[in-house]
Structures are given as C-alpha cells and as structure tokens.
Amino acid sequence: MxxxxxxxxxxxxxxxxxxxxxxxxxxxxxxxxxxxxxxxxxxxxxxxxxxxxxxxxxxxxxxxxxxxxxxxxxxxxxxxxxxxxxxxxxxxxxxxxxxxxxxxxxxxxxxxxxxxxxxxxxxxxxxxxxxxxxxxxxxxxxxxxxxxxxxxxxxxxxxxxxxxxxxxxxxxxxxxxxxxxxxxxxxxxxxxxxxxxxxxxxxxxxDPDEGLMQANIKHVIYRAHSLDKDEVIARILQAEGRGKTVVFTRTKRAAAKLVEELKDRGFNAAAVHGDLNQEQRERAMAAFKAGKRDVLIATDVAARGIDVDDVTHVINHTIPDDPDTYLHRVGRTGRAGKTGIAVTFVDWDDLHKWTLIDKALAFGIPEPTETYSSSPHLFEDLDIPVGTKGRLPGASSHAATAGAPAEKRSSDRPPRDGARDGARDGSRARSRDRTRTGGSQHSSAPAPVSESPAPDATTGPADDVATESGATDGAAKRRRRRRRRGAGTGSAEATASTPQGGSDGE
Structure with a gap:
C-alpha cells in the first residue's frame, strides 16, 4: 500500500x-x-x-x-x-x-x-x-x-x-x-x-505482539500472598483446557525452587534460567516444545526466546518491572490467532509496579482482587474444577517412595504421611508415659515402634519424642540412638521387646 x-x-x-x-x-x-x-x-x-x-x-x-x-x-x-x-x-x-x-x-x-x-x-x-x-x-x-x-x-x-x-x-x-x-x-x-x-x-x-495480546488474551490480575502462590499455581495448572504453560519468575533462584516444588506435586515441569548451562536450557526448551514437558518456568532473560504457538496460559509468579516486560511475557500465549490466559500475581510490596503497568496498558484494574488458593472466584475465573487441590493424585505416594529401597516400594505400603503420623502418635504416647512417671525408665509397656515401617523409623519419630516430651537427659538420648540402630537393621521386634530400663538408663 x-x-x-x-x-x-x-x-x-x-x-x-x-x-x-x-x-x-x-x-x-x-x-x-x-x-x-x-x-x-x-x-x-x-x-x-x-x-x-x-x-x-x-x-x-x-x-x-x-x-x-x-x-x-x-x-x-x-x-x-x-x-x-x-x-x-x-x-x-x-x-x-x-x-x-x-x-x-x-x-x-x-x-x-x-x-x-x-x-x-x-x-x-x-x-x-x-x-x-x-x-x-x-x-x-x-x-x-x-x-x-x-x-x-x-x-x-x-x-x-x-x-x-x-x-x-x-x-x-x-x-x-x-x-x-x-x-x-x-x-x-x-x-x-x-x-x-x-x-x-x-x-x-x-506492534504485532501487543495487538495480538489485546485481542486474544484474557488478563487475570490477583493480589496474592507469597506463601500461597505455589498452591494457587498448582490449582491453575489443573484448569479445564489447560495446555502448555509458561510461569515467569523474577530470579533464577525462584525459578529453580518452583520447578522442584511443582515436580514434587506431580507436575511435568522444566526450567530455563541463567544458572543452567546452554545445553540444559536447550534440552528443557526442546522438551517443552515437543510436549514432553507441559510447564516451563522461566526468567525474563528467556522470555523472548519462547516461541511456541500452543501455549494456553502464562503465569507471572512475580510481577514484571515495567509494561514492556509484561507485554513480552504474556505475548508467549495467544499466538497464531489462538486464545490465551495471562495470570499475574501482585505482592503487597509490588502494588506500585502494578499501578504503573495498569496505567500504561490501560487495564482499568487499579486494585487487584485479593486472592487465595481457597478463594471461590479463583475457580470460577479460570475454570478450575471445584475441590481441586494443589497436588496431582498419586503425587504424595510417589514422593514418599522416591528415596526408599526398591524392596520396600510396594502398593500396599501406607503413604509416608500416614506412617509418620502413626509413629508420631506412638512417640507422643511414650513421651506422656515418661512424663507421668517423672522420667522413670522402667515403663511396663513396650514402645510401639513396630507400628511404623522400618525406613520411616529412622526419620522423625525420635526427634518428635525429644521435642514433645521435653526429655533432655543423657539416658533418653542414648535410648533413642539404640532404637535407631535397631530400626536400621530391621530388628523391629527386638527393639520393641527390649526393656526401656537397663544399664543405659542407670
């Protein structure tokens, strides 16, 4: 023309x-x-x-x-x-x-x-x-x-x-x-x-990116608490129709932390940030483009290099510093004529940044809605099924068995959280018994150590005993070490039948 x-x-x-x-x-x-x-x-x-x-x-x-x-x-x-x-x-x-x-x-x-x-x-x-x-x-x-x-x-x-x-x-x-x-x-x-x-x-x-953003992208702005963001993100990732998703963080450390958190919750996530070498970044990006990973956590350094047409959601874990950065971030979705959703979290301390972005881009949202992972409007705004939690089904069991010996990984083994709860209850009972007897080491009831699987007996219960009973004498410490050795060798019955008195208690 x-x-x-x-x-x-x-x-x-x-x-x-x-x-x-x-x-x-x-x-x-x-x-x-x-x-x-x-x-x-x-x-x-x-x-x-x-x-x-x-x-x-x-x-x-x-x-x-x-x-x-x-x-x-x-x-x-x-x-x-x-x-x-x-x-x-x-x-x-x-x-x-x-x-x-x-x-x-x-x-x-x-x-x-x-x-x-x-x-x-x-x-x-x-x-x-x-x-x-x-x-x-x-x-x-x-x-x-x-x-x-x-x-x-x-x-x-x-x-x-x-x-x-x-x-x-x-x-x-x-x-x-x-x-x-x-x-x-x-x-x-x-x-x-x-x-x-x-x-x-x-x-x-x-410019093309900005115009496309305005036409095809739904913008959702929330004022969120930093300690609740991971849970909110995990629920958004279970929204109806959610496809490939890019989550932007301000720092490399935040990106690395978030990718591990989402993996622990059962999500197929990868990260691209400055602490990774070029090969790692290229591998993560290739996996994301190929669909082997459907969640990519990235810093602003990587924002312009993400050119994937089928990204459905962009989540700003931390608010960008200026309007141009916002445009570059959310421009990763709504591409090639498709629609997209951009969710931005605004911390209390960053409200001034949002004010500038809101004014520059004419959103007309000077006060973002205060939002928590349990807020009903979160589920309505983003088509998240009611009752969704921030952990995929089966993610807890997977996390529990990830570090256990192969012979202990069986489908009938109780989840780690339940096992720890049982061991903790037993520890609390023993603690109360010793407290009532004035710290006497001759309890008539044996310690119910065998209620907990052996691998879990080495983590948590002994520390809970000390914390909740307040027992700080040397004899109590020696008894706990003795129980650990017994659990570590798999001799749960021997440990349970050993009198709590004896020379160690004298």
Missing part, C-alpha cells in the same frame, strides 16, 4: 517520497482515510509509531493547496522536543505547498515565534503554556481554527496541563475537526474525548 492508495494528493506523496517515505505504517493506514472525511478520531499509539503523519497528512490536505494566512490548524503537544519533531515532520509533508508551520514553545525567545504568527502561519504546533501566554498577549488568534490535534494527551495530563487544555478549547470554534492521540486511555482522557469531541472513532494501533 502507498500513500496515494489512501487518497493523499500527489504533491504530498511526492514530498514524502523525496525523503524516502513510501509506505504508510498501520496507524497511518487506519487513521488517514477517516480523518480525510472529517471524522473525529481517538488514536491510541505510542511515540515512534508514525502517528504524526497519521494526523498530519489529513490536516495539511484538508487545509487546501493554498490556505489563506492565519492559524487554521492547531497541534497541542506536551514537550518542546515533541513540538520541534512534529513541526519538522509537517514541514516535510507540506514542502510543495505554501502552507507554513510555526513551532510555539517555552524556553525560546518570543520574537521569532511572534514573527511567524504575524507572517500568517497556517499551522501552529505548540505546548500549552506558551500558547496561552501568546493568547494573553493577543499575539495568537485561535478563533478561525478548523483542525485541532491533541498529541500524547496522557502525557499532557501527567504534566498538569488539563486546565490549560480546557482554556485553549474555549478559544477555538465549537464546530471543528478534532483528533486526540494517546498511548494509554485512562479515565481523564475518556472525559476529554466526551467533552471536546463529536462521536469519535477509537483506533488502536500497536
């Missing part, structure tokens, strides 16, 4: 071509045809995306090939630098016409600017403060303005120019063609559009 295809007149097309500008950018393709008809437009685009020609070319063409002297078009910008840049761009487009452009901004002598106005400049590009200043001096007449543009309106509001903008609009005719451009669309911008525009059309133009 060329500018001529957008109905731009030939002398302007030739002026652009002389500077090597031949093809319009997306924002220009969308705004120029509408603007030429006099349609009020809200253009949402960032600086550097070509929006100056998007509003500048229609503005110049609508003024005519030979406009009369006097200000007919006004472009209001927030900074001096932008005023100079916009003026230079418009001068290029109007170089084959007698149309003149004056840059009006502070920090520069009045004389030159006033001379341009007196000479009959038809287009004024200026900052609010200097424009109002020249108005007060009766050097700037805005009563014949036909075209008005507010460029980077959100930045002007940030700089406190709202009252100045209102004053400027009071000085221009009510019947006019108005265009407003803003990178974000907060409430004050919407209010401006409603007050000063007539049935505006909202056009959003952005």
């Amino acid at each position: 060329t500018f001529a295809d957008l109905s731009i007149e030939q002398d302007i097309v030739d002026a652009l071509a002389s500077k090597g500008i031949l093809e319009p950018f997306p924002i220009q393709q969308q705004t120029i045809p509408l603007a030429l008809t006099g349609q009020d437009i809200i253009g949402q685009a960032k600086t550097g995306t070509g929006k100056t020609f998007g509003f500048g070319l229609p503005l110049i063409q609508r003024l005519g090939a030979a406009p009369e002297p006097g200000v007919k078009a006004l472009v209001v910008v927030p900074t001096r630098e932008l005023a100079v840049q916009v003026t230079e761009d418009l001068e290029v487009a109007a170089m084959n016409r007698p149309t003149t452009i004056a840059a009006i901004y502070g920090g520069k002598a009045y004389e030159g600017q006033i001379e341009q106005l007196k000479a009959g400049a038809q287009i004024v590009v200026g900052t609010p403060g200097r424009l109002i200043d020249l108005q007060r001096q009766h050097m700037l007449d805005l009563s014949h303005v036909q075209e008005v543009v507010l460029d980077e309106a959100d930045r002007m509001l940030d700089l406190g120019f709202l009252s100045d903008i209102e004053r400027i609009f009071q000085s221009i005719p009510e019947v006019r063609h108005t265009m407003l451009f803003s990178a974000t669309m907060p409430a004050p911008i919407v209010a401006l559009a409603r007050r000063f525009m007539s049935r505006p059309v909202h056009i959003r133009a952005s």
